[in-house]
C-alpha cells in the first residue's frame with residue numbers, strides 16, 4: 001500500500017514519535033510505502049509531499065514539533081479544497097491516509113471518511129479534550145512544563161510576597177490547569193468549565209497571604225469570571241471558527257492587586273507548553289498509537305481513530321471521537337477545592 005500521513009493543528013510533543021512508529025512498522029512489517037504530506041491538510045490541498053523512508057525517521061523519537069510541519073488549513077473552507085484533496089490522493093496513488101490531529105483535523109478526517117476517503121485518525125493535543133480517548137499524547141508534557149514553571153515561579157512569589165497568576169493553555173478544557181495546578185500545589189485553580197467569582201478568589205488569596213505565604217493562582221486561558229466574557233487576544237477566527245484566547249491572567253492579576261492591596265503579577269506560559277522534547281509517557285503513548293494506526297490501515301479498518309482506554313489501545317469510530325469535547329467534570333474541581341486558599 002501507499003500510505004499518506006499528515007500532522008494538523010497546533011504542534012504537540014510526540015508527533016514525530018507517531019511518524020516514526022507509522023513509518024517503521026509500515027515499511028518493516030507490512031512492506032508499505034509511506035508518504036508524508038506537509039503542513040496538515042494544506043499538503044493534501046496543494047500536493048506538498050515528503051517521502052518518509054527509514055532514514056527520514058531516524059533519531060526523531062524525542063524531537064518536539066513535527067518534521068512534516070502543521071497548519072490549521074480546513075479543506076472544507078478552501079475554494080475547491082475537497083476536490084483538490086481527492087486529486088492529490090489520486091495523483092499520488094495513495095491507498096489510505098493517517099491523520100494525526102485534534103478535534104479539527106480529525107473532524108475533517110471524519111467528513112472525508114463519510115465521503116469515501118479511507119482515513120484512520122490518531123488523537124493528539126496538549127488540551128486532552130478528545131472525548132473518546134482517556135489521554136491524548138502531548139498533554140503529559142504540557143502538564144510537566146507548566147508544573148515546572150509553577151515550581152520556579154513560587155520562589156519569586158515567596159521572595160517578593162507577590163501573588164502570581166499563571167495562565168495556561170487548554171482552550172475550552174481545564175485539564176492542563178487542573179493537573180498542573182494540583183501537581184504544583186496552586187492555591188487557586190480556575191478552569192473554563194466553571195465561572196469563577198472574583199471576590200471568592202480574592203478571599204483565597206488573602207488567606208494565603210495571612211499565613212505569610214505567597215499565593216499561586218493557575219488560570220486556564222478560557223476561564224471566565226462571573227458576569228464576564230472570555231478574554232481574547234484577537235477577535236479573528238481561524239479556519240475552524242476558533243477565536244484566539246489569552247489575557248485572562250493579566251486581567252485577574254489587576255483585579256487581585258486591587259482587592260488585596262498586594263503586588264500581583266501574571267505569567268503566560270503560552271507555547272512553551274507545546275515545545276521541546278516529549279516526556280517518556282508521551283513518547284510511549286505516541287509510539288503505541290502510531291503502531292496501532294498502521295495496523296488499522298493494513299486491515300482496511302477505515303473511519304476509526306486509535307484511542308487509549310485504561311492501558312489498552314482500542315479503535316473507536318471517528319464520528320464518536322469528534323462528537324463532543326471532553327471537558328473537566330465539575331466534581332473534579334470540587335474535589336480540589338479544599339486545597340485552595
Ligand code: F6P
Pocket residue numbers: 010102125126127169170171221244245274
Ligand atoms: O489546541 C492546542 C492549543 O495550544 C490550545 O491550547 C490553544 O488555545 C491553541 O492551540 C493556540 O493555538 P495557536 O498556536 O494557533 O495560537
